[in-house]
Amino acid sequence: MACSSAKKRGTALPTPYRNRSATRERLVRAVGTLLAHKGFTALGVNAVAKEAGVDKVLIYRYFGGMPELLKTFAGSGEFWPSIEELTGGDTATLRQMPLSESTAIIMRNYIKGLRRRALTQEILAWEAVESNELTQILDNIREEVSMALFKELSPSLKGTDADVAAITALLAAAVNYLLIRSRTIRTFNGVDIRSEEGWKQLETAIIAVCQQCFAPRESPKKK
Amino acid sequence: MACSSAKKRGTALPTPYRNRSATRERLVRAVGTLLAHKGFTALGVNAVAKEAGVDKVLIYRYFGGMPELLKTFAGSGEFWPSIEELTGGDTATLRQMPLSESTAIIMRNYIKGLRRRALTQEILAWEAVESNELTQILDNIREEVSMALFKELSPSLKGTDADVAAITALLAAAVNYLLIRSRTIRTFNGVDIRSEEGWKQLETAIIAVCQQCFAPRESPKKK
DNA sequence: ACATATTGTCACTATACGGTGACATAAAGG
DNA sequence: CCTTTATGTCACCGTATAGTGACAATATGT
Helix, strand or coil: CCCCCCCCCCCCCCCCCHHHHHHCCCCCCCCHHHHHHHHHHHCHHHEEEEEHCCCHHHHHCCCCCCHHHHHHHHCCCCCCCCHHHHHHHHHHHHCCHHHHHHHHHHHHHHHHHHHHHHHHHHHHHHHCCCCCCHHHHHHHHHHHEEEEEEEHHHHHHHCCCCHHHHHHHHHHHHHHHHHCCCCCCCEECEEEEECHHHHHHHHHHHHHHHHHHHCCCCCCCCC | CCCCCCCCCCCCCCCCCHHHHHHHHHHHHHHHHHHHCCCHCCHHHHHHHHHHHCCCCCHHHHHHCHHHHHHHHHCCCCCCCCCCHHHHHHHHHHHHHHHHHHHHHHHHHHHHHHHHHHHHHHHHHHCCCCCCHHHHHHHHHHHHHHHHHHCCCCHCCCCCCHHHHHHHHHHHHHHHHHHHHCCCEEEEEEEECCCCHHHHHHHHHHHHHHHHHHCCCCCCCCC
């Protein structure tokens, strides 16, 4: 594709820069850098074109508009932890564990995976105020992954009375919210959500919740 | 709006409509209705002035600008559950309860109090993307209330090993997030966050977490 | 080499925004 | 009564946005 076309007529300009796919890619990458750098409030055709160093009309020519460009951007990276990332790779052994253990591992990987994705955090904040191609794609992936995880852990689900879906929903929602808010505030409920210690604190709390709520029944006293 | 003022100079029209405080109030109320109706993305001097039916220059004359108007609006209503609302009124009896009970009550009141405040939910979403006079005030109130609650429950805090601050932070954060997201998505982790049943499900899950994690130690085995 | 289609630049429209100055009109006070 | 002050209306400025048409420069195919 990168047809680094030969010079044609004379005048060697070392700039064979008339490459459609290259500029397309520059635009897509510009979305990412702009999103990570300035946030989504600054994301518009003018800003993206300026960041990419090309004319904004090419956004319309090559993508049809910002929505399509966003869609392309959404497919250009991994914005969400995959099942492998969440489970640590071996779902087989995870399935054998008690639910209190497996959910703790998953939540720990979830925190780690999201904390290192600055772009995803930005999109998470975006999702709070707007629904567009990008956020919908991310929402779909999230829901698919969680459903697949439930399927994966289904044998473990029998051993508990707790509402696993609701409790894990709460924990994941809490992580999402605190990540979003850490961009604008420092403490939430007295917890420092900007420091490493604060997140260690939250992580151990989450693991404690998993262990307390999903603990295997040792003495089947009731039912 | 229809300032049916007298036509020309003569004759007393029964419309003494040159009232500063009245227009001030109209502007403040316009912020509320606009915020509840169109969301904060539509909140600007032009929109507020149009909604109030007055000229936007009065926003500058009477308030100095949007930030001050927002500040006034923030002081014009109760956007956050008070301690009384969260505790149910009698903090004395609450203090006697085991922590698993008192936190459950507080969380239940928190959900109820926030679910009925549509405007607060809008501001919560706003906080995800921007920091302004209104959101800062709300953040301060929230932190103050939570700190006051901790003080109120301090006698109960001795009886547990759990990190009460971290766990309650998680639960409150989860409620905030799910309320925000319910405006744009229907299900989160398989839970229907738009239905009454879904929130009942979440509420029982939260209460279960409180009971499991803050349960009083019956058998003091360690320490 | 030439004609053609592609790639890119520029200028422009229309719209909306925050903000300000000039001016009309009403109330208040002498 | 007339003057002064407060209240409200209007027109405008500068800026930024999304989007489009015209045109230059380059690559491509014959």
